[in-house]
Amino acid sequence: MIGRLSLHARLLIVAALTGLAALAFAFFAIGHVLEGFVLRALDDKLDTQAAVLARAVEPDGRLDPTRVVELPDFETPGWGWRVRSAAGEWSGGSGVAGHQTPPMQGRGLRGGKGRGRDGRALYVRRLDIETATGPAEIVTAAPRRIIDSPLRAAMMPMLVSLGLLALGLAVATLIQLRYGLRPVRTLRDAVARVRKGDAQVLPVDQPIELRPLAEEVNALIAQNEAGLQHARRHVANLAHGLKTPLATLSLKLARDGSSAEARALVGELDQRIAHHLRRARAGAVASGQRARTNVREVVADLVDAVSRVHAGRQIEFEVSVDSDLVLAVDRQDLDEMLGNLFDNAARHARRCVRITAAVEEAMVRLVVDDDGAGMGEKDVVLAMTPGARLDESGVGYGFGLGIVRELAELYGGALWLLRSKLGGLSAQILLPR
Amino acid sequence: MRILLVEDDPALAEELVRALRAESFAVDHAANGEDGAHLGDTELYDAAVLDLGLPKMDGISVLHGWRGAGRSLPVLILTARDGWSEKVAGFKAGADDYVTKPFRVDEVVMRLRALVRRAAGHASAKIDCGRLVYDAQIGNFELDGLPLRLTAFEWRVLSVLVLRKESVVERPELLERVYEYDADVDSNSLEVIVGRLRRKIGAEMIETIRGRGYRLTCGVP
Numbered sequence: 001m002i003g004r005l006s007l008h009a010r011l012l013i014v015a016a017l018t019g020l021a022a023l024a025f026a027f028f029a030i031g032h033v034l035e036g037f038v039l040r041a042l043d044d045k046l047d048t049q050a051a052v053l054a055r056a057v058e059p060d061g062r063l064d065p066t067r068v069v070e071l072p073d074f075e076t077p078g079w080g081w082r083v084r085s086a087a088g089e090w091s092g093g094s095g096v097a098g099h100q101t102p103p104m105q106g107r108g109l110r111g112g113k114g115r116g117r118d119g120r121a122l123y124v125r126r127l128d129i130e131t132a133t134g135p136a137e138i139v140t141a142a143p144r145r146i147i148d149s150p151l152r153a154a155m156m157p158m159l160v161s162l163g164l165l166a167l168g169l170a171v172a173t174l175i176q177l178r179y180g181l182r183p184v185r186t187l188r189d190a191v192a193r194v195r196k197g198d199a200q201v202l203p204v205d206q207p208i209e210l211r212p213l214a215e216e217v218n219a220l221i222a223q224n225e226a227g228l229q230h231a232r233r234h235v236a237n238l239a240h241g242l243k244t245p246l247a248t249l250s251l252k253l254a255r256d257g258s259s260a261e262a263r264a265l266v267g268e269l270d271q272r273i274a275h276h277l278r279r280a281r282a283g284a285v286a287s288g289q290r291a292r293t294n295v296r297e298v299v300a301d302l303v304d305a306v307s308r309v310h311a312g313r314q315i316e317f318e319v320s321v322d323s324d325l326v327l328a329v330d331r332q333d334l335d336e337m338l339g340n341l342f343d344n345a346a347r348h349a350r351r352c353v354r355i356t357a358a359v360e361e362a363m364v365r366l367v368v369d370d371d372g373a374g375m376g377e378k379d380v381v382l383a384m385t386p387g388a389r390l391d392e393s394g395v396g397y398g399f400g401l402g403i404v405r406e407l408a409e410l411y412g413g414a415l416w417l418l419r420s421k422l423g424g425l426s427a428q429i430l431l432p433r
Numbered sequence: 434m435r436i437l438l439v440e441d442d443p444a445l446a447e448e449l450v451r452a453l454r455a456e457s458f459a460v461d462h463a464a465n466g467e468d469g470a471h472l473g474d475t476e477l478y479d480a481a482v483l484d485l486g487l488p489k490m491d492g493i494s495v496l497h498g499w500r501g502a503g504r505s506l507p508v509l510i511l512t513a514r515d516g517w518s519e520k521v522a523g524f525k526a527g528a529d530d531y532v533t534k535p536f537r538v539d540e541v542v543m544r545l546r547a548l549v550r551r552a553a554g555h556a557s558a559k560i561d562c563g564r565l566v567y568d569a570q571i572g573n574f575e576l577d578g579l580p581l582r583l584t585a586f587e588w589r590v591l592s593v594l595v596l597r598k599e600s601v602v603e604r605p606e607l608l609e610r611v612y613e614y615d616a617d618v619d620s621n622s623l624e625v626i627v628g629r630l631r632r633k634i635g636a637e638m639i640e641t642i643r644g645r646g647y648r649l650t651c652g653v654p
Contacts, residue, residue: 243513243534251448339517
């Protein structure tokens with residue numbers, strides 16, 4: 001559980017515990033000092049009375065009442081004294097019913113709790129003296145409230161001040177946490193921006209404690225990117241390495257007048273290579289960081305490329321895409337998806353291909369309409385199968401819609417083939433922003 | 434018509450050269466990017482077939498070099514990568530078309546013919562010149578609606594002339610577009626070929642412009 005506790009909570013708990021401990025210590029320490037002040041004046045009176053009583057005790061342990069002088073306070077209700085020895089017990093004032101004061105150890109008086117005859121709480125002082133008949137115990141007492149009420153009166157404002165102090169400390173702690181942990185939050189946001197594709201690396205102008213972390217993360221990003229590039233290069237080299245001999249084989253077979261079966265095998269080999277290359281690329285994409293690709297730029301480049309591919313046919317491209325529309329899709333993958341859709345539309349269009357984009361919450365719907373003959377339902381199903389070619393007589397192109405769907409789904413999107421208002425096919429692809 | 438083929442794989446290059454020559458093209462082959470760039474810079478070609486993955490200098494750099502130097506010859510890219518990103522990069526570098534490996538020879542040939550035709554300013558695949566019709570898509574000539582049988586050299590000469598019909602094609606240029614780089618050219622051989630062509634399509638259709646070259650004339654009855 002501690003392992004999952006946030007830094008904020010940890011610091012807050014430590015601050016709260018130390019703060020409370022300090023406040024409790026202050027409360028008891030101040031209370032003790034205050035009590036000392038109050039008791040000192042009271043002790044003086046009680047001890048004086050005890051000393052007077054001690055002088056009135058005869059050597060045989062009896063109290064001589066004529067020698068007892070009571071201080072004025074002892075006429076007040078609650079104040080009282082008691083002398084007890086082997087010779088008897090004497091008391092004055094309001095008297096003392098009992099007390100829990102331990103016997104004197106050596107010289108001096110001791111304070112303690114006691115109880116009056118009316119059951120009220122008393123503060124008592126006890127003095128033990130030696131007589132010929134044994135020890136005599138002299139106890140003087142004052143009502144407990146004499147101490148308690150000034151203490152209570154002093155403690156209340158103290159408690160309030162301590163409470164205010166606690167509140168102040170809490171606010172200070174929160175401010176400190178906010179200010180102190182702000183670089184951590186900033187760093188977290190920076191990591192999120194990198195992941196979202198808004199930034200390439202983390203800023204290194206961090207507090208000294210966080211700078212090594214930012215540098216390490218940047219190194220990791222660079223390593224990841226290099227790995228991705230390496231994987232892509234490797235895939236490209238693999239494509240080149242496999243497809244060049246395949247092209248040779250295909251030409252040789254054609255020249256030798258080989259069977260259609262043999263030539264079909266070359267086609268199948270080509271499709272399998274293409275399929276696995278796509279899979280490898282898709283794997284590289286899944287492990288990479290989120291990309292940000294401007295749709296309009298990609299569309300413009302692809303319209304140019306597709307126009308050249310279909311240069312013999314005067315196809316007009318109508319593009320309606322916002323210039324600042326950005327997709328969370330890798331540029332190469334967007335090229336692949338839109339390239340296939342545009343190519344397909346241009347191949348089947350009579351004169352016009354219309355490309356539009358609309359934002360739908362977290363997604364963007366790109367629609368590619370053509371004014372061609374459109375597709376039947378059976379053809380749509382076939383077209384969605386990866387690697388399938390609708391137009392087997394076509395020169396060398398895979399139909400590509402299966403690839404588009406595969407890629408779109410990899411990004412959590414989708415592809416639909418509908419009937420276009422222009423008369424032909426309306427290929428609609430949904431991709432994340 | 435003379436084609437520059439830049440392809441590093443010997444087996445594929447051999448097959449392509451053989452196939453293109455079988456279609457009557459004059460073909461020069463460069464086995465790496467540097468040689469290809471040099472040939473494209475210094476020789477006259479109707480089109481180039483350029484592989485992208487080349488040793489010494491990759492295909493895109495070769496293309497950049499040519500376009501940077503103002504060379505406008507049509508370029509057909511051969512690529513193992515069938516991704517649109519590669520195609521876009523190729524087109525941005527100045528390519529005119531591409532073919533993905535593996536391909537069929539007729540596909541390459543058809544695209545080459547179309548590139549050369551468009552580069553010469555012909556929008557339609559059929560080019561008429563009086564009784565003569567050139568089908569630029571399949572590369573055949575017809576005379577009075579009947580197929581014309583031509584040798585490779587005759588086809589090269591006539592295809593150059595028909596693409597530039599009614600214009601003078603200078604003799605040195607015609608020589609360059611008909612003979613391969615390392616061909617042993619006899620000074621009279623072009624006249625011999627033109628003479629044979631005149632017998633096949635009518636002497637009056639190919640005019641000799643003294644001191645300059647030849648012109649295919651279409652207005653002959």
